[in-house]
Amino acid sequence: MIPIVFIHSGYNAYLEYSLRQSRLSNPESTVFLLGDDANQHRFPFVAHVSITTLNSAKSADFRHHYVHLSTNPEWYELICFMRWFYLLTFMEQRRLDEVFVADSDIMLYKNLDQYAAWKNRSPNQQSAFCIAESEPMGPFSWIASAHSSFWTRPGIADFCEYLLEMYQIPERRARLEEKWQVHQETGSMGGVSDMALLYLYEADRRGRVINLLQPSGASGQPLREVFDVNIGIPDNQVDGEFELGPRSLKKVRWEPPNYVAYNRVLGENCIFNTLHFQGLSKRYMHRYYQGTDLRLHQLGQEASYTLSPLLKPLYRLKDGLKRTLNH
Numbered sequence: 154m155i156p157i158v159f160i161h162s163g164y165n166a167y168l169e170y171s172l173r174q175s176r177l178s179n180p181e182s183t184v185f186l187l188g189d190d191a192n193q194h195r196f197p198f199v200a201h202v203s204i205t206t207l208n209s210a211k212s213a214d215f216r217h218h219y220v221h222l223s224t225n226p227e228w229y230e231l232i233c234f235m236r237w238f239y240l241l242t243f244m245e246q247r248r249l250d251e252v253f254v255a256d257s258d259i260m261l262y263k264n265l266d267q268y269a270a271w272k273n274r275s276p277n278q279q280s281a282f283c284i285a286e287s288e289p290m291g292p293f294s295w296i297a298s299a300h301s302s303f304w305t306r307p308g309i310a311d312f313c314e315y316l317l318e319m320y321q322i323p324e325r326r327a328r329l330e331e332k333w334q335v336h337q338e339t340g341s342m343g344g345v346s347d348m349a350l351l352y353l354y355e356a357d358r359r360g361r362v363i364n365l366l367q368p369s370g371a372s373g374q375p376l377r378e379v380f381d382v383n384i385g386i387p388d389n390q391v392d393g394e395f396e397l398g399p400r401s402l403k404k405v406r407w408e409p410p411n412y413v414a415y416n417r418v419l420g421e422n423c424i425f426n427t428l429h430f431q432g433l434s435k436r437y438m439h440r441y442y443q444g445t446d447l448r449l450h451q452l453g454q455e456a457s458y459t460l461s462p463l464l465k466p467l468y469r470l471k472d473g474l475k476r477t478l479n480h
Contacts, residue, residue, distance in 0.1 A: 154181040155265040155303075156249055160236045161257040162204070163191045166454065167435045168257050170442045172196055175261040177444050182265065185252075187239060204239055207246075211313060212238035218320040222333035223344030233347040234316060237299075241309045249306065256300040256429070260441050262412060263378070263426035269371035270363050271303050279308030281363035283382050284355055286391050293332045297352035301365055301380045301427050315354050316347075328353070366390035368416065368423055376413065378424040385434045394418050402434060412441075 157175050161168060176184050176198055184199045186192060193201050212235055219234065221227040244252060253265050266272065271281055282302035288294040304312075319325045329345045336344045355362040366389050368377035379389060384403045387393050395414050398404030405412040405425055412425040430438045439447075439454040 154179070154183075156183045156185060156252045157261070157265070158185045158187065158240065158243070158252045158254045159199075159257055160187045160204070160239065160254070161192060162189045164195060165257070165435075166450075167430070167438045168192070169196075169447065169450065170438045171255065171257050171259055171261075172199055173444055173447065174442055175255060175259075178262050179264055179266075185243075187236075187243060202243060207239040207242040209238060209242045211241070211317065215313075215317055215320065218317070220320060220326065220329075222329055223346060224336065224342050225344070225346070230346055234350075237309065237316065237347065238313055240304065241306075241313050244304075244306045244309060251303065251305045254299060254302045254304060255427070258430045258435050258438070259301055260428045260430065260438060261301075261426070262410070262428075262443070265303075268378070268426065269374070270365075270367075270369040273371075274363060277361050278363055279305045279361060280312065281365055282351060282355075283366050283380060284352065284362070284364045284390075285366060285382060285388065287388060293335050295332065295349040295352035297355060298348050298382065299351055300429055300431075303363070303365075311358075312351075312354055315357070316350055319350060319353070364390070365426075368419060376411075376422055376424050377416075377419070378426050379416075380427045381425050381429045383431045384428045385431060391418060400437065402437065403428070407443075 157179060159168075159172060159175075172184060172186065175182075185202055186196060186199045187202050187204050187207065189204060193203070215234065215238060216231065219231055221230060223230050240252070240254065243249075255261060274281075280303060282297060282299040285296040287296060319329065329349070332349065333344050336342075365380035366382055368379050368390075370377040381403070382389050384405075385401060387395050387397050387403065389395060394416055396404040396417065403414055403425075405414045405428070412428060413422050414425060415421075416423045428441060430441075436454075436458055439451045442451065
C-alpha cells in the first residue's frame with residue numbers, strides 16, 4: 154500500500170478534511186503528517202513526524218547555495234524547495250520505496266494502489282506530478298506542480314540532486330537567472346520557484362516523469378482519470394478543458410465512488426482522482442468530504458461561511474469604535 158505524505162506547519166481547519174479524506178479513500182495506507190508542535194496531537198489517525206528531525210547535510214547545502222529569484226517572499230519560496238529535501242530524508246529514514254505526496258488543500262478520492270499509470274510505469278519512471286501545457290509567458294512559462302505527486306526513493310533523490318546542481322553550477326543557474334530577468338523586464342509576478350524547477354526537471358529527464366494531468370486508464374476502464382490542477386479554473390492539462398459551475402469551481406458531480414466531470418477536449422466524462430482547493434476555494438473543502446464522521450464540524454464550517462458576509466460590517470464597526478475610543 155502506498156504511504157501518503159502531507160507536509161504542513163501550523164493548524165488550519167481544512168487540514169482535517171484533507172487528512173481524513175485521504176484516509177477514507179486509502180484505508181490500508183499509512184497517512185504521514187510531516188508537521189510541527191501545532192498539529193502534533195490533533196490527528197490520532199495519522200503518523201506525525203516532526204519536521205525538525207528531517208534536516209540533513211543536503212538540505213543545509215541547498216539553503217547555503219539558494220539564490221532568491223522571485224517576487225514572492227524568500228521564506229516562502231525557500232520552504233517550498235526545502236520540503237523535497239525533508240521528504241528525501243524521511244523516505245531514507247523509514248526506508249520507504251515509494252510515496253504519494255499531497256498538499257494540505259488536496260482532497261483525495263482515488264485508491265492509489267489502483268492508479269494504473271503509476272502501477273504499470275516503466276522502470277525508468279521514478280516520479281509523477283502535474284505538468285500543464287498552458288504558456289502564458291511563452292518559453293518561460295515553466296508550469297509544473299507537485300501538489301499531487303508520486304515519488305520513488307531514487308526519484309526524489311535524483312530531483313534533490315538536480316536542485317542542488319541548478320544552484321551550485323553557475324552555467325545551470327544562468328537558466329534560472331534568465332527567467333528572472335524576463336519577470337523583471339515585464340513586471341510580471343512570480344519567478345523561479347520549485348514549480349519552475351519541476352518543469353525543467355521533467356524537460357531534462359524526458360520520458361521519466363508521468364504527467365498526472367494526462368487522462369489515462371487501465372485496459373477496460375470505462376472512464377479515463379485525471380488529477381486536478383486547481384478546482385477554481387477550467388484548465389487542467391490544457392486551457393478550458395473543463396467547465397466551471399457555481400461559485401466558479403470546476404463543474405464536478407459525485408457518482409460514487411468518484412467525482413466526474415465532462416472533458417470538453419476529449420468529448421467525454423473523466424474521473425477526478427483529486428480536487429485541489431487552492432487559495433480562497435479552501436473554504437469549500439468541507440462540502441466535498443465524503444465521510445460521515447464530521448457532520449457537526451461541517452455544519453460549523455457552513456455556518457461560518459454563510460454568516461461571514463453578514464458579520465464583516467459588524468467587525469468593521471467594532472474596530473472603528475475601538476479606534477475612536479482609543480483616541
